Amino acid sequence: MKFETRLIHGSHSIDPATGALSIPVYQTSTFAQKSVDHFGKYDYARSGNPTREALEEAIAALENGTHAFAFGSGMAAISSTLLLFQPGDHLVVCEDVYGGAFRVLTKLFSRWGLTVTFVDATSLDAIAGAIRPETKGIYLESPSNPLLKITDLAGAAELARSKGLITLVDNTFMTPYLQRPLDLGCDIVIHSGTKFLNGHSDVVCGFSVTKDRELAKRIGFIQNGFGAILGPQDCWLTLRGLKTLKVRLEESQSSAIRIANWLAAQPQVKKVHYPGLAEHPGFAVHNRQSSGPGAVLSFELESFELTKRLLEGVELAAFAVSLGGVESILSYPAKMSHAAMPPEERAARGISDTLVRFSVGLEAPEDLISDLGRFIAA
Structure with a gap:
């Protein structure tokens, strides 16, 4: 199958x-037994x-x-x-x-x-x-x-x-x-x-x-x-x-590809990290071992001020911890997923204070781009 x-x-x-x-749902803590042996x-x-x-x-x-x-x-x-x-x-x-x-x-x-x-x-x-x-x-x-x-x-x-x-x-x-x-x-x-x-x-x-x-x-x-x-x-x-993993991920991935390409064209976006982009250094290796680039990407903005305005101002993508839900989620690794990593360790790895992680959900990609575009459109 x-x-x-x-x-x-x-x-x-x-x-x-x-x-x-x-x-x-077997909502029980224990099960009756019929035999001692x-x-x-x-x-x-x-x-x-x-x-x-x-x-x-x-x-x-x-x-x-x-x-x-x-x-x-x-x-x-x-x-x-x-x-x-x-x-x-x-x-x-x-x-x-x-x-x-x-x-x-x-x-x-x-x-x-x-x-x-x-x-x-x-x-x-x-x-x-x-x-x-x-x-x-x-x-x-x-x-x-x-x-x-x-x-x-x-x-x-x-x-x-x-x-x-x-x-x-x-x-x-x-x-x-x-x-x-x-x-x-x-x-x-x-x-x-x-x-x-x-x-x-x-x-x-x-x-x-x-x-x-x-x-x-x-x-x-x-x-x-x-x-x-x-x-x-x-x-x-x-x-x-x-049960809906395939249809959810296909739809979110399709939108992520579109959004990643849009972000890459914006002058206020310094870099987009996404293996679905041909310029990604791991593009060939990823294509060899995977059947798609997925629905998560990250991008770096030109300033912390712009990063803050984006995270606090978007309406359709939740500013939240986590990823992979039906709703889009924007996360801030420096203070969320990687807050436990000391600042010098984050800096050494390239996890900057202008890095945003984007888990693309099931909203229309046009709406997500329009929402982001209020802050970073060319």
Whole structure:
């Protein structure tokens, strides 16, 4: 079946007990057992819940993985997956990683001896040069957040395999509809499901996906032991949102392409970061490993004053944290997604005080351009 068909008719599309076209919300904390010697499939909802299981199986299938694990937030998915590593281990991480991942790596995991080297992951040589004897993994985003830099995922995975390392990829921006890192040789895919997978700005959730049986066993143990699970109501809402992923992302992506080209023509816009533009340095690599540029872009304006007026004055795009909803969202990385990153670290990565991230929603692109044009039209 094609991807859009699998979104609707994948695993658990019909409730086997009643024939309902919507999987029930099993709003329970525990399950009655009939035997002291042989417990049923479910015993306590932290360890397993039928609604969560349905969602996990759906996400795994879409990523061409075998196991997915649903967590209470994207950061819970990231942090729980990072518990695969132990004190003394070292990770190579893309330098303009999401600010929450930067924070947890440098402020929490550093406390118990997990060390990190941040590199320009657009260069496989830079990744290779940062590998040490104690290195255990490579953590990547492609496109990265917020500068949408592109990493050669197949090349990075091949490098990692040659060194016996685990490759982890945050695939939030692309979703499995546009990019499937497991197919490119990567070991683990992470999502903030809050974004495009749910797509309606009403759930906070995260996922970790793999097709490696041993890694799945370890992540499953962490999910149960650490306990940062996703509740059944939020699982049901995400299952609902997932069904329209293809049509939502196609429409938003089409608008994003149009808006990116318009922005690139405005003299008050210094630079547009979007892999759908031919001048993007990662254009060829991205086209090779993905089937579209996605619905998120960022751009730099000529002054902080203009940036402030735009963010505070737009009417159709919400000035807010997050992305991937049906509504357009303008974010300010310096004080939102990357506020946890010290100013000098942001500056070194090119995350300036005039950088704006734009998650394009389902509004008419003409209306969005008109709204932006009140501030930055040529």
